[in-house]
Amino acid sequence: MSRAAWVAAIAALAAQIAGAEEAPADPVLAHPSKFIARNGGDLYRAICQGCHMADAKGARGAAAYPALASNPNLQSPLYPAVIVVNGLKAMPAFGDVLDDEQIAAVVNYVRGNFGNRYTDTVSAAEVNAVRPATDGEQSR
Amino acid sequence: MTIRRRDLLALAGLLGAGSVLGPTGAVRAGMTTPPYRGPMKLDGAPKKTSVLVLGAGLAGLTAAYELRNAGYQVQLLEYNNRIGGRSWTLRGGDVYTELGGEKQICEFAPGVYMNPGPWRISHTHKAILDYCKRFGVALEPFVQLNYAGYVHSRNVLGGKPQRYAHVAADFQGYLAEMMTAALSKGGLDQPLAPEHLALLKPMLASWGGLDGSGRYVTGASSSRLRGPESISFEDASITYSQLLKFADVLQLGEDAAMWRGANHPGLASFQTTLFQPVGGMDMIPKAFASRLPGVIRTNARVLSMTQDESRVTVTYEDVSRPGSSLQASANWCICTIPLSILGQLELRIGAPMKAAIDAISYSSETKIGLQFRRRFWEEDEGIFGGFSITDLPIRQIFYPSGGLNTPGPGLLYGAVLHRGPPTYEFTGMTPAERVRRAVEYGAQIHPQYHKEFQNGMAVAWHRNPYTMGCNAQWTPDLIRKHHANARAIDGRFVLAGEGVSGHGWQDGAIMSALEVVERLHRRIVAAVR
Ligand SMILES: Cc1cc2nc3c(=O)[nH]c(=O)nc-3n(C[C@H](O)[C@H](O)[C@H](O)COP(=O)(O)OP(=O)(O)OC[C@H]3O[C@@H](n4cnc5c(N)ncnc54)[C@H](O)[C@@H]3O)c2cc1C
Numbered sequence: 001m002s003r004a005a006w007v008a009a010i011a012a013l014a015a016q017i018a019g020a021e022e023a024p025a026d027p028v029l030a031h032p033s034k035f036i037a038r039n040g041g042d043l044y045r046a047i048c049q050g051c052h053m054a055d056a057k058g059a060r061g062a063a064a065y066p067a068l069a070s071n072p073n074l075q076s077p078l079y080p081a082v083i084v085v086n087g088l089k090a091m092p093a094f095g096d097v098l099d100d101e102q103i104a105a106v107v108n109y110v111r112g113n114f115g116n117r118y119t120d121t122v123s124a125a126e127v128n129a130v131r132p133a134t135d136g137e138q139s140r
Numbered sequence: 141m142t143i144r145r146r147d148l149l150a151l152a153g154l155l156g157a158g159s160v161l162g163p164t165g166a167v168r169a170g171m172t173t174p175p176y177r178g179p180m181k182l183d184g185a186p187k188k189t190s191v192l193v194l195g196a197g198l199a200g201l202t203a204a205y206e207l208r209n210a211g212y213q214v215q216l217l218e219y220n221n222r223i224g225g226r227s228w229t230l231r232g233g234d235v236y237t238e239l240g241g242e243k244q245i246c247e248f249a250p251g252v253y254m255n256p257g258p259w260r261i262s263h264t265h266k267a268i269l270d271y272c273k274r275f276g277v278a279l280e281p282f283v284q285l286n287y288a289g290y291v292h293s294r295n296v297l298g299g300k301p302q303r304y305a306h307v308a309a310d311f312q313g314y315l316a317e318m319m320t321a322a323l324s325k326g327g328l329d330q331p332l333a334p335e336h337l338a339l340l341k342p343m344l345a346s347w348g349g350l351d352g353s354g355r356y357v358t359g360a361s362s363s364r365l366r367g368p369e370s371i372s373f374e375d376a377s378i379t380y381s382q383l384l385k386f387a388d389v390l391q392l393g394e395d396a397a398m399w400r401g402a403n404h405p406g407l408a409s410f411q412t413t414l415f416q417p418v419g420g421m422d423m424i425p426k427a428f429a430s431r432l433p434g435v436i437r438t439n440a441r442v443l444s445m446t447q448d449e450s451r452v453t454v455t456y457e458d459v460s461r462p463g464s465s466l467q468a469s470a471n472w473c474i475c476t477i478p479l480s481i482l483g484q485l486e487l488r489i490g491a492p493m494k495a496a497i498d499a500i501s502y503s504s505e506t507k508i509g510l511q512f513r514r515r516f517w518e519e520d521e522g523i524f525g526g527f528s529i530t531d532l533p534i535r536q537i538f539y540p541s542g543g544l545n546t547p548g549p550g551l552l553y554g555a556v557l558h559r560g561p562p563t564y565e566f567t568g569m570t571p572a573e574r575v576r577r578a579v580e581y582g583a584q585i586h587p588q589y590h591k592e593f594q595n596g597m598a599v600a601w602h603r604n605p606y607t608m609g610c611n612a613q614w615t616p617d618l619i620r621k622h623h624a625n626a627r628a629i630d631g632r633f634v635l636a637g638e639g640v641s642g643h644g645w646q647d648g649a650i651m652s653a654l655e656v657v658e659r660l661h662r663r664i665v666a667a668v669r
Pocket residue numbers: 062163164194195196197198199200217218219220223224225226227256257258259260261440441442443476477478481505506507601606607609610611636637638639644645646647648649
């Protein structure tokens with residue numbers, strides 16, 4: 001094997017080992033200070049279901065957490081994207097702790113599950129466009 | 141020295157919500173709270189003037205207590221079947237049903253308790269300390285910093301927990317050594333007068349445990365801080381302790397967030413002395429409630445509020461009779477219901493107050509209490525109170541300050557999480573799963589967990605039906621835009637409590653209530669004259 005081939009093979013092996021170490025079996029609770037999940041379902045489990053519940057039916061106490069299941073407000077994919085980025089009323093904003101792709105993934109997941117049957121999706125670029133502008137620039 | 145507005149705003153940015161001070165530490169700079177001036181004395185309340193107070197947390201209880209003392213007719217409505225709000229203690233036999241319907245039955249042994257919400261009171265919290273003194277609520281120290289606690293990272297020293305005493309001493313020692321070396325090379329761009337340099341060098345040496353030549357090395361000086369490895373009486377010899385490597389100290393500090401968040405023991409909010417009520421935080425609201433006979437109606441869920449020129453009328457449900465609709469009415473209303481909930485109630489208020497209520501989000505917090513057969517952290521490891529900190533998703537273990545050095549069973553807090561991803565991730569789990577995971581992670585620090593664990597309770601504040609979150613997230617920007625509108629008396633209705641207070645602690649809730657009661661009283665008295 002040529003020297004270059006050796007180097008490439010070793011690099012590939014190293015990447016594989018590093019990858020195996022880095023990808024935890026479950027991305028939820030896998031990092032002390034970051035949401036590392038990339039997949040919409042995992043992100044829903046990590047964040048949304050705390051309030052909107054595992055079945056997305058919401059809950060009612062002194063006030064209510066709205067159901068995301070069969071929710072007509074999800075018609076436009078931009079509406080939930082704006083809310084995830086900025087928060088709404090008592091709901092915290094997640095724009096600073098999730099990147100555009102994560103937000104697109106979780107919005108698309110919610111719109112395609114829990115009795116929601118929307119087939120159109122939102123892209124990371126579209127999520128980026130709804131982020132509040134800072135100093136005349138799009139953030140991040 | 142003059143302080144410019146710009147400086148104040150910069151400070152507000154440092155101190156404000158969204159900062160790293162933990163759930164309650166953040167002083168909401170820009171919000172002005174007058175200092176506590178001692179027991180309230182209000183004269184001249186007109187006869188037959190009534191005030192309706194909503195919410196029986198410490199703010200509502202304080203308002204009701206002071207208004208009644210002043211001679212007003214007071215009624216207090218509370219949704220929960222107990223008083224106290226967030227000032228809450230769980231004991232054996234308690235039942236807690238969270239949003240989503242998961243029910244936890246507390247199996248703690250007699251004498252064992254958990255404060256799922258507030259657990260410490262700062263020595264700077266003058267109002268709450270004064271009420272405790274006047275009401276005879278016994279306090280004891282709340283241990284914040286414990287040098288025997290652990291600093292732990294899965295990635296450092298094979299994941300072996302290190303004593304705080306060693307990590308802190310080594311951090312200090314290496315820094316002092318670097319400073320000393322820089323000083324002798326003249327490597328400081330801020331020149332020091334020779335007489336001050338003469339003071340600094342020996343100070344660094346004793347602060348950092350340096351030897352006679354300004355080095356931080358294994359020996360008598362460093363062991364004065366971190367303790368020796370062993371002492372032999374047989375041959376009268378001392379084995380000095382080995383230092384951690386500076387690289388490991390730095391990585392531990394980073395991974396366990398040693399100087400970040402609420403872990404920094406020097407933060408103004410967490411400096412000694414801190415207190416807790418003996419036997420549980422709910423001793424304080426109970427002391428208020430016992431002084432308010434016939435005033436409080438529990439199981440009363442407020443749904444809406446209307447008002448006109450002379451009265452405020454509130455519609456509420458008696459939750460023991462679902463679907464019922466009752467009314468309460470008074471001349472004035474002080475509302476301490478958390479903003480997280482208020483935003484969804486039907487209120488006849490102006491747009492500015494409504495906008496203020498709607499602008500505030502509520503943070504996430506999760507606490508998990510674990511009961512063990514014995515206090516192994518005291519018996520085996522000499523940890524009496526305070527914290528261990530870790531990069532595991534539980535982030536902190538807290539050892540109770542009450543019942544120190546007593547036989548088991550005992551309770552420690554197996555996870556203490558504010559903001560940050562893990563609190564959300566734990567919130568999404570069932571309580572049983574939260575407890576199971578807390579035990580699994582904690583056992584990596586205390587292997588005794590496996591043998592000694594008995595039962596646990598897990599409270600995730602976003603699933604709390606009565607607060608729906610931990611506390612109000614004001615930022616300097618939101619304060620500028622909305623705080624005055626949140627505090628203004630809107631017709632006959634005014635907000636008080638943590639949601640609008642100058643800081644997020646219980647003392648802030650009480651101070652807010654005192655300020656509102658006084659302001660309302662002045663308004664009422666002025667109108668009569
Ligand atoms: C996890 C956590 C840790 C904390 N740690 C500390 C600490 O260590 N030290 C400290 O001093 N502070 C701490 N705090 C903050 C402290 O708990 C609050 O500042 C304080 O208890 C707020 O008092 P309050 O009366 O304003 O609100 P609450 O105590 O929330 O009272 C509001 C009341 O309104 C009731 N209510 C809600 N909706 C309705 C309705 N529709 N109708 C009628 N009633 C209703 C609720 O049931 C509740 O009883 C902590 C808070 C949390 C959540």
